Amino acid sequence: MKFEELPLANPLQRAVRAVGYETPTPIQERSIPSLLEGKDLLGIAQTGTGKTAAFALPILQRLLDSGKFRSPKTCRALILLPTRELAIQVEDCFKQYAQFTAISTTCIFGGVGDAPQKRNLIRGVDVLVATPGRLLDLIGQKAVSLKKLEFFVLDEADRMLDMGFIHDIRKVVAMLPQNRQNLFFSATMPDEILKLASTILRPNPVQVEVAPQSTPIERIRQELYRIDKRRKGALLKELLAEHPEMKKVLVFCRTKHGADKIVRVLEKAGIKCAAIHGNKSQNRRQEALGNFKCEQIRVLVATDIAARGIDVDDVSHVFNYDLPNEHETFVHRIGRTARAGKEGVAISFCSPDEESDLRGIEKLTRVKIPEGDKSIYDKLPPPQKETAESMMRNSRGRMSREEAQARAAETREKHSHHGNRDNRRNNENRENSRANMNVENAQAHQNAAPVRQNQPKQENGERRHHRRNRPGSRARRRMREAQSQG
Secondary structure (H helix, E strand, C coil), X not given: CCHHHCCCCHHHHHHHHHCCXXXXXXXXXXXXXXXXXXXXXXXXXXXXXXXXXXHHHHHHHHHHHHCCCCCCCEEEEEEECCCHHHHHHHHHHHHHHCCCCCCCEEEECCCCCCHHHHHHHHCCEEEEEECHHHHHHXXXXXXXXXXXXXXXEECCHHHHHHCCCHHHHHHHHHCCCCCCEEEEXXXXXXXXXXXXXXXXXXXXXXXXECCCCCCCCCCXXXXXXXXXXXXXXXXXXXXHHHCCCCCCEEEECCXXXXXXXXXXXXXXXXCCEEEECXXXXXXXXXXXXXXXXXXXXXXXXXXXXXXXXXXXXXXXXXXXXXCCCCHHHHHHHHCCCCCXXXXXXEEEEECHHHHHHHHHHHHHHCXXXXXXXXXXXHHCCCCCCCCHHHHHHHCCCCCCHHHHHHHHHHHHHHXXXXXXXXXXXXXXXXXXXHHHHHHHHHHHHHHHHHHHHCCCCCCCCCCCCCHHHCHHHHHHHHHHHHHHHC
């Protein structure tokens, strides 16, 4: 099937040709006809499958067919997304597809001022792309209403739940009119996602699944390096130095602080890089993402906010600097490479405390990740000794306080024999040194006393002797010299 065969209006066909689409992806081919008929859809699709066009094109077609006009402070279609980056990307797609129509699109999200977003909503919009928090905020300010909504899309539903948006989603759904078309997309479909879908979708929705759940793309070549946490930075730096073909690299880590630390390590090595995470302002995040897309920087370090929705072409390598706690997230991370039919490489670092995560990922994906070239370990600094305290910090909350205390006590007991012997020896040496010093001081004072009495009085204007040149000090030196000669 070709896009030309789909029942889309001429303006949309022109837009499809302008963006270079010729053949629909599987999810597009299976979703667009059903959505054009007004049916609800439950889609199970991974990132990079073309699902944005799968729901955007039929929504635009139905908006054109309805002949209705938008009202002030309302929207006709709502696309709800978990992150700012994904919202901006989806808005760009809608604008591309609607470029030859009069359909208006706007995007609202947190982290920036709301005044420009309110101005865009005054006259009303056809398509509103939003994140849950900012949407509820503007609804509370009566800047937008959902009473005349015709289409509702919940994208990345599993990620919404992971980020704690379930209560916000329920608030939004409660405000929607009953007569609407619903589209529900998720990369995975556990029981809690199915329960949420049942509260949004009408009975008997069309279900489209384009790939087995959480199965990594076969074109991705994977490698694994077992390394302690303290040497991960050195390993990443060495791999980037040895492989100049790594021109566009995404590095995923678990924490915002860790992302900034990786950037500092790479910048010291002369590698152009930037970090993107929740503590960065929206302008800084967009700047880093733009520089990465146009290859002004080689490495983009990100937390999991970038695991989904960031559409960057030609990402050659993805590094899992830290393995994710949620095994499904691993699939979305490595899905940033090998897009549009190209090949890619995913390299994972696994520290001893992440072995359980590795086993869970391999069980979920049904893939045994092969280990990389072990000769690179010889080029790294030797591993540092792990203490009980450092192991507790690196356990990421898996170790209880009682277990940590028991392990610390075991470590202390293990080294107590040598430690007590060394302490006794050190204490004895200190006591002997103090006794010898007291004897020497007493003898020095006895010998130095008559010398001080025979010293002439200091005349006016004469400078006082420095301490080391005073008679008492000379006397002590003479006494020590005499003892050594004797």
